[in-house]
Amino acid sequence: TALAAISWTDTSITVELTQLSPVSVGPHQLLVTNADGQTSPSGITFHVLGAGYNPPLVHVDINGNPGGNGTPNNPYSTIQKALDNAEDGGLILVHPGVYYENIIIDENLKLQGYGPGVSEVDGRFFALGGIGPIAFDAKVAGLAYDGPPAVPNGETVTVLAEQNEFGETYPTQIDGLAIRGANRFIGEGAGIHAHAYARYLQISNSLIQSNGGQHGGGIRLGLPYTTNPDVTLPNYPSGALDAENDFVRIHHNRILNNGGILLAGGVALFNGAEGYEIDHNVICGNYSAEYGGGISNFGYTSGSIHDNEILFNNAFDEGGGIMIAGELSPTPGEVSIGTGNIDILRNRIQGNVSNDDGGGVRLLQPVAGKVRIVNNMIVDNLATDTGGGIALDDALEVEIINNTVARNVSTATAEDADRTTCAALFGGTIPPNATCPHGAGLVSEPHSAALRAARSLPANSFSNPVLFNNIFWQNEAFYLNGTTGLYGGGFPSGGYLDLEVLSLPGHFSATYSDCTAFTAHCPDNGNNLATNPQFVEPVNLTFEALAFAGDPAFITVLIKSKPDDPQGDYHLPGGSPAVNTGAASVGGVNAPCDDFDGDVRPNGAAHDIGADEQLGGTGTCTPPPPPPPPPALLYFSTAGDFGVPGVAGPYDDADIYAWNGT
Secondary structure, eight states: OOOOEEEEOSSOEEEOGGGGTTSOSEEEEEOOBOTTSOBOSOOEEEEEOBTTBOOOEEEEOTTSOTTOOSBTTBOBSSHHHHHHTOOTTOEEEEOSEEEOOOEEEOSSOEEEESOTTTEEEEOTTTTTTSOOHHHHHHHHHTSOOOSOSOOOOOOSEEEOOOTTTSOSSSOOEEESOEEEOOOOSSSOBOSEEEOSOOTTOEEESOEEESOEESSOSSEEESOTTOOBTTOOBTTBTTOBSOOOOTTOEEESOEEESOEESSSOSSEEEETTOTTEEEESOEEESOEESSSOSSEEEESSOOEEEESOEEESOEESSSOSSEEEEOOOOSSTTOOOOOOOOEEEESOEEESOEESSSOSSEEEEEEEEEEEEEESOEEESOEESSSOSSEEEEEEEEEEEESOEEESOEEOOOSTTOOOSSOGGGGTTOOOTTOOOOOOSSEEEOBOOHHHHHHHTOOTTOBOOOEEESOEEEOOEEEOOOSOOOOBSOOOOEEEEOOEEETTSSOOOOOBSOEESSOOSSSOOSSSOBOSOOOOSBOOOOOEEEEEGGGOTTSEEEEEOOOTTSOOOBOOOOTTOTTTTOSOSEETTEEOOSBOTTSOBSOOSSSOOSSSOOOSOOOSOOOOOOOOOOOOOOEEEOOSTTOOOTTSOSOOOTTOOEEEOOO
């Protein structure tokens, strides 16, 4: 429902609330759209009260009486006091102020701020004048919750739940707050930690900024390598790796400048976060000292990452923007259990850095988890080894369709960069400290020995995705020549290497795609192009290489960017050769019915290649239903060598038969 503004200034917008009369009771997402059609990346949840939605209201005010009771005229003075006295189904209103607290939510309720510009929870004083680990652990010991018994501390917000306490009818929500200050000075740290059974939790319209943590700094669902004793399976009698943090939605937040030491930076998704939805967030400037600077999915989870701005995040190891990884097996030579099915849709993934593989997107051992990468702008990212855009490893089920993968860079400066396979580039002998250029757009590693053994795959197998309707344009591979000045200087280019299968003679099979040049990966087959797509405003990625501590064998690469630099625009003009030259489906896999902006496809004779479709498509975008599950098999034996209909004899009561329902 559109609410017309009565007045609009730089500091306030006034609307007439009688316009809400046709709006149903309940919580609603409020966003602001200006006269140019630009919509705010975040807003606030607006609660329309009435019959059917009238939760008890509890007020918190930083200036309240310490003995307050939560009423409008006598509010609580701390958020934790309100939480301690709240019951399931409540709505806690956090009035403007900075609350220096480390809070625990252990009831099914909504924590509602007045907006992150005025309502702030700051956890910087954990063990430094605020609550410390002994008092925190004592408080946790007095609460009823399920999941792993050990609860980490040091977070600004901790969410605990019992089985079946949180639900879809009245989802627990954290909204309209700034959450800052968590650190791992003592404890695990993180802005928000959902421990276990936080089903249907919503984190929305908040600013998650400047938090630090051991395993992810901004938002964390569960912990890695942690069993849940409340989930037992035949093979896991003492507990499965499943935190049961299912159906969590993280939306319309700004997740900025958070840092993690291990496995994740901005958003961390660990085992048992199934059915998650991460959408319409700005995830920018986060850092991980290992995997997944922006978003890290590490473990068996499933969900959707869509319509986000994932910008200028950095991973010291792999996956600068997005990391999708199965939890690595602790047993050498054993394949990872992988991930569930994950969709990566309609995101702008730009300016991210990986100090190894996968500057934009990295898939590491999702194994049989189906990963769909569709309608994304994956541009101007950098990997210091391979795959500035996308890097794949032990990924059996991948679809890469209608993406724009352009102007990404690989620098071959990582500690494990290839230093052996490019003697011809140097006339026969590779100089000391020189490296070999490798693929900068999309690369794939050979399958690991563990995966080949587990799945009986051939020696030369690799992650070979369904690949059509993509633009791979001017992804550039650099390298070290052994003489390059490394103190602010550049280094030589190996040219544009859009696609590469590493260490193997195999190649990708791109169709209906526009590549910088025809190659075995993107052949001149009658439906591929090698023509400038004519982006509206492509930009050059500016970066700088420095020798760490003066050691030319250890190179640090940084992207250089200023606030007034052009952000680029990788949409297509109407005259682009990529317009109307794509396919509606390939090999039984359908192209999307929308584009990066949510516009309907196709507009014209055919789908456009890349993430952008020309405006003007008609109809609605209703994705086709998923294919039906395979029929369940009924296994049975017979008595007395009884004949089985439809099965040729001879019949034997020692045989086991299978029936699929038909």
